[in-house]
Amino acid sequence: MDWKKRPPAVLACLLVIHLLAHIDRNMLLGFSPQVIAELHLSNAQYGFLVGAVWVLSFGAMALVLGSLADRFSRTRVIAAGVLIWSLCTWASGHAQSFGQLVLARFFVASGEAALVPAAVSLLAELFSERRRSTAMGVFFMGIPMGVGCSFLLAGTFGASHGWRATFYALGAAGMALALPLACLREDRTAQAITERGAPFLQQMAAVLRLIRESRPLRHLLAGVVLVHVVFAGLSFTQLWLVKERGMDAAVIATRIGLLQLVFGTLGAVVGGMLGDRAARRLPGGHAALMALLVLLCAPLMIAYRFAEPGSPAFYAGMCAGAFLPLAVYGPANAAIMARVPAHTRSTMTGFSMLCINVFAISAGNLLAGWAIDLLGRQGTASPITYVLLGTDLVAIASAIAFACAARCARRPALAGIHATR
Template sequence: MTIPLRSESTESPSARSRLVTPAQAWYAVAILTIANVSGFVDRQILSLLVEPIKRDLQVTDTQVSLLMGLGFVVFYSLLGLPIGRWVDRGHRPRIVALGAMVWSVMTMLTGTARSYAHLFLARVGVGAGEATLGPAAVSIIADQFPRKRLGVAMSTYMMGTFLGSGVAYALGAYVVGRVDKPGVVTVPLVGDVYPWQLVFFFVGLPGILVALLALTMREPRVFTKAADARAATVQAPFSEVLAHLRANARTVGALSLGFACSSSVNYGIGAWLATFLIRTHGWTVLEAGTLQGVLTFTIGPLGVMLGGRLTDAWSKQGHIDAPLRVGMLGALGMLVFAGLYPLVPSAMFAAALLVPVNIFAAMPWGAANAAIAEAMPPRMRGQGSAMYQLVVNLLSGAMGPTAVALLTDKVFRDPLALRYSLTVSTVVGMSLAIALLAWARPAFRTTLSRQRAEADAAA
């Protein structure tokens, strides 16, 4: 059995005749999901080693925050733009493989850092490597699945986000007490390193295997006939990409900003949940980190797959705007449960409410990738995905944790009022997400209908 590559925008008839088997398509999803797990472990682990890093490298909280913010998110987001253009014309599995090799090597170089500058440059390198994955994965998956199965495929890939984050939280909670000690240890071929730096060797090494696995994925573009192989890989000029974005500004802008608001709330909760449990309910670092890791690792994947299945089910019922509906449902669930858990008096009640919080927090993200993939013509999906990620990552990375901190410091002026800051940021952020995604729905339907009409005319 074979399935046609998706072609709901303007492509040549010969390009639309390209075929991949379901096994090949799902194999690619599996490899990309594993890559996503590896990337998120490498990305998140630093946040759990703040105290030993400060002690041994003599740095401040602000400098550490720059490693997780400026040193990663900004470069990760901005480098996505040229990488997206490369994705639209290049061999995508090789791009993923190169990126995985870069982020793995740079993670291990973090384990050799003897100064803040060295550590900062290593984190920039991790961000540069991981910037290849999102645009390439969205482009590869969208090319290989029909629209009515795209939600589950994208959600499977996005499971890696929650599996990787969960592993990082749980691993960090487990090892922090074992590596948070002075002195050095000797690593063969490397020399003396601080004990906490060993973590970066353990989490970086698996990425090299990911790079090798990525090379085993098929690049669907090579399956075109020789006569139109060149046409299939012609990159859309940047002027054409901008023209498409201008013509569909409400679609792309509103869905990007809507999902960015949703992501900002998630980032804020991720950054401050453990501190909330410690300050409000007297939990230990180990207890808070373990709960956060277990919930992210187990409930997060269930939530993202539920969102994917809902997306596909609504698509089969004829709802063109299915991904945006799922985004709105996830935001509504967060508005209720994430707005409530910080306010309840019992720690156990709060922990129980974190189960639906994790479900609704994860629900939209396969749908979000499906939405941006459908909003862009196939030959500019890499660039479209990179621009979407630029908006989401910069806004959520900058606004999410900072909004909670500013509310605590400047509005409530009490560290113990963190619970109220979490509730206020959730209610405001998710209300904006619902409003923006609702505003995007009619424009999104118009964009997809226009692209299908153009594809039919081209056929």
């Protein structure tokens, strides 16, 4: 069976795997009180588990495994990743100490880093440029759906059977999924050397050379990193709403989760579909659409920081913040894939994931926390409000980078128009 002749089925399979990845990734958040109590973790240890351990492993391995996906079978790379992260999810349920859980979660992140670079490259190959953004958007629906399902599982199956049994069940499900996936053959050795990725160092040199030589690509990567600073603000949102807006922690946690699930999923689908239309109709294509999406969401996100809790403006801004980052995934990945050779697509995706995790998520969370503490010590009223407004403005600044990418993309077309006159 030639599975590549069934792109919708491949997309559906990749979405299921992506959904499982984000359930496994976020399940620890759903069980945080139980895990902290049973393993006697400090807040700092828990923060290390869900922060630095994940970012360092996931970001670095995305680059390494992306280069392997450009050189060898992408289905086998994904299958190996699923097997590793599922085995280590199962092992997380056996952890009896902080050190054991750190080790297990480190390899969960390492395994999950195999999925996105290989999957994005596959989708870019299987779907034409006219449908690529939609396919990417559907694939990235796995992020909000996985976050929502992880909390749902924690509150249902987890409440009845405990956190350890939940990790065992998820690990077993993933290992069962990895076996048939590994049977999907993709013989990259039959391709010419120029159509396959090179060894890691050569591949990295090729990717860096592409970035250095392509101004639109540099602007696109900068915009993608900046828009992800929204997630740094999200990390402190519940704390902000409880401490500075006087809302009930349990109530607002449920609402945040529901809105992230609904509007994150909506953003992924709508952004992907609009991306395919924009590529053909808007001057500047995907990049112009992303700049427009940011500018449309910006007023709502800023008003949200000052609106009365529970007001229409308040929830409109919260929904916009959930919608925006997912809405750019489809068009951003489609635009980047269109500017790089096929044999570097997975490595380029891994590089963008590394930049997002290091600069937007890790550094963004660190700087936001530091700024909140600093303003608090100086006696500033509502320090969290000002810091989260700052993260919003940084994310909104991505519109500048996307606009620059759109302008660069228009130049060849404009040159052609002038040449015919």
